[in-house]
Amino acid sequence: MGKRDYSLFGPDAKRAVESGLTAAEWYHSEVPRKVMKELMTRSDGPAIRDTVLLYGLMVLFAALGIALWPSWWSAPFWLAYGVLYGSASDSRWHECSHGTAFRTPWMNDLVYQIASFMIMRNSATWRWSHARHHSETYFVGRDPEIAIMRPTEMAKLILNFAGILDVLKFIPNLVQNALTGPTAAERTFVPQAEWPKVQRVAQVHLCIYLATLALAVATQSILPLMIVGLPRLYGAWHHVMTGLLQHGGLADNVIDHRLNSRTVLMNPISRFIYWNMNYHVEHHMFPMVPYHALPRLHEIIKDDLPAPNRSIAEGFREMWPAIKRQLAHEDYFLKRDLPATAKPYREDFHQYVPGMMPAAE
Amino acid sequence: MPWIDACATEDIDAEDLIRFDHGGATYAIYHGVDSKFYATAGKCTHEDVHLSGGLVMDYVVECPKHNGQFDYRTGEAKRLPACVNLKTFPVKVEGDRVWIEV
Structure with missing residues (x-):
C-alpha cells in the first residue's frame, strides 16, 4: 500500500x-434476533449505580487530596482522583455518546456533557467523529480516531500516557472552536447545522478553564487546577493504556472487526474504569449493545472470534512487537487465528479491491 | 400506487420490526406497541444501514449503527446523528396479511 496518509483530505481518503x-x-x-433484542434492551440501573460510585469516589478522593494538601500524603488520593477524571471520563464519554449507557435520554446526555468536558473533547464535534469511527473503523484517511498510525511515532505514543499531546492539541483547537467554530477538518464530518453548537460548547469549556485559572492565580495555588484540568494529564495513563489495545497492531482498511479490533479480559477495577470496553470486537460489531451486556454478548459469539487476550499485559505482549515491526514494515499487521467454529475472515472485498489489505507476514 | 403483500401479521413480534425488500427497494415493517402495523424506508437516513437490526422502543426505532432514532409512525428523526426524516408508507391489514402501499 505504501506510505499511509491519515489526512481527511488526502489521497487515501479519496481512494477509500x-x-x-x-x-x-x-x-x-x-x-x-430475540437474543439480540434482549442484549440491546436499555436499563438505567447499572449506569446509575456506576455513576453514583464514580462521582462519589471522585468527591471522596478530591476531598482527601485537598485536606492533605500540600503534603505528599495527598499524592495517592490525587492519583486515584486523576484516573477517574482523566480516564473513566473517556469511557463515560464513549458509552453515553452511543446513548446506550442509560435508558433515560437526559441521563445519557448529562453524563456525556460532563465526561466530554473532563476528557477535553468538544461534545458537539466528537459525537460525529465517533460515528465516523464506527462506520469506517481504521479506514486510513477516513477514520478521525485512529490512535496508532503507521509507522507509529513512539515518542508521541509514550508522551501521551501523560496526556501531553492530547492537551497540546486540545488547547488551540478549543480557542479556535470558541472563536470561529469547527476547524476545516472537523467540517468534513460535522453537519453544518451543528457548527454553531460546536462553537457554543467550546465557549462554555473555555470559560470554565479561564475561571479555574483565574482562581489559581488569585489564590497563588495550583490546587484549583489539580481538581479541574490537570487530572486530564496525570490521570490519562489508564485510558491510553486500554485505548491502545483496542486496535493496535491489527489490520486497517478491512470490513471485519475481528481483523481490526481486540478483546482483552481485564481485572474488575480496569473494567469499571473502562466500562467494559475491553470487549471491543463485540462493541464494534454490535455498538447498540449497552456496556453492561457486553460480557453476555461475548459468551454468545466468542466461538466466532479470535481468542481474547487474557490480561492487559498479555495484550501488550501481543501488540507491542507488532507496532515495532510496523516501524520498518508499514503494511505488517497481526492476523490472529480463528477457532475452528468461526466463519472465515471476510476478505472477499479486499480481493476485489487489490491492495486494500496486504497479506499478513 | 400499488399495494404489496409484505408479510403475515405473525411474522413480526410485538414492538419489533422486519426487513422487507421489493422492486429493488428495502422497507422496514413494524408491529407497534399499539398492535398496529407501520412501514418506513428500510435504511437509516444518516448512513446506509438497515434499520431491521435495530431496536424498537415504544414508538421509536433506533439505528443499530449510530443510535439515530426515528418515530416510525411519522418518520420524524428524533436523535442525532439522524437529521433527515424517514419516509413512511401506508399500511393495511387484511386477514392475517400486512400490505404496504409503495
Missing part, C-alpha cells in the same frame, strides 16, 4: 471512497 470500501457492508457474527 472510490474503491467502494466506505460503502461496503461489515461482517457480523450471527446472533438470533
Whole structure:
C-alpha cells in the first residue's frame, strides 16, 4: 500500500471512497434476533449505580487530596482522583455518546456533557467523529480516531500516557472552536447545522478553564487546577493504556472487526474504569449493545472470534512487537487465528479491491 | 400506487420490526406497541444501514449503527446523528396479511 496518509483530505481518503470500501457492508457474527433484542434492551440501573460510585469516589478522593494538601500524603488520593477524571471520563464519554449507557435520554446526555468536558473533547464535534469511527473503523484517511498510525511515532505514543499531546492539541483547537467554530477538518464530518453548537460548547469549556485559572492565580495555588484540568494529564495513563489495545497492531482498511479490533479480559477495577470496553470486537460489531451486556454478548459469539487476550499485559505482549515491526514494515499487521467454529475472515472485498489489505507476514 | 403483500401479521413480534425488500427497494415493517402495523424506508437516513437490526422502543426505532432514532409512525428523526426524516408508507391489514402501499 505504501506510505499511509491519515489526512481527511488526502489521497487515501479519496481512494477509500472510490474503491467502494466506505460503502461496503461489515461482517457480523450471527446472533438470533430475540437474543439480540434482549442484549440491546436499555436499563438505567447499572449506569446509575456506576455513576453514583464514580462521582462519589471522585468527591471522596478530591476531598482527601485537598485536606492533605500540600503534603505528599495527598499524592495517592490525587492519583486515584486523576484516573477517574482523566480516564473513566473517556469511557463515560464513549458509552453515553452511543446513548446506550442509560435508558433515560437526559441521563445519557448529562453524563456525556460532563465526561466530554473532563476528557477535553468538544461534545458537539466528537459525537460525529465517533460515528465516523464506527462506520469506517481504521479506514486510513477516513477514520478521525485512529490512535496508532503507521509507522507509529513512539515518542508521541509514550508522551501521551501523560496526556501531553492530547492537551497540546486540545488547547488551540478549543480557542479556535470558541472563536470561529469547527476547524476545516472537523467540517468534513460535522453537519453544518451543528457548527454553531460546536462553537457554543467550546465557549462554555473555555470559560470554565479561564475561571479555574483565574482562581489559581488569585489564590497563588495550583490546587484549583489539580481538581479541574490537570487530572486530564496525570490521570490519562489508564485510558491510553486500554485505548491502545483496542486496535493496535491489527489490520486497517478491512470490513471485519475481528481483523481490526481486540478483546482483552481485564481485572474488575480496569473494567469499571473502562466500562467494559475491553470487549471491543463485540462493541464494534454490535455498538447498540449497552456496556453492561457486553460480557453476555461475548459468551454468545466468542466461538466466532479470535481468542481474547487474557490480561492487559498479555495484550501488550501481543501488540507491542507488532507496532515495532510496523516501524520498518508499514503494511505488517497481526492476523490472529480463528477457532475452528468461526466463519472465515471476510476478505472477499479486499480481493476485489487489490491492495486494500496486504497479506499478513 | 400499488399495494404489496409484505408479510403475515405473525411474522413480526410485538414492538419489533422486519426487513422487507421489493422492486429493488428495502422497507422496514413494524408491529407497534399499539398492535398496529407501520412501514418506513428500510435504511437509516444518516448512513446506509438497515434499520431491521435495530431496536424498537415504544414508538421509536433506533439505528443499530449510530443510535439515530426515528418515530416510525411519522418518520420524524428524533436523535442525532439522524437529521433527515424517514419516509413512511401506508399500511393495511387484511386477514392475517400486512400490505404496504409503495
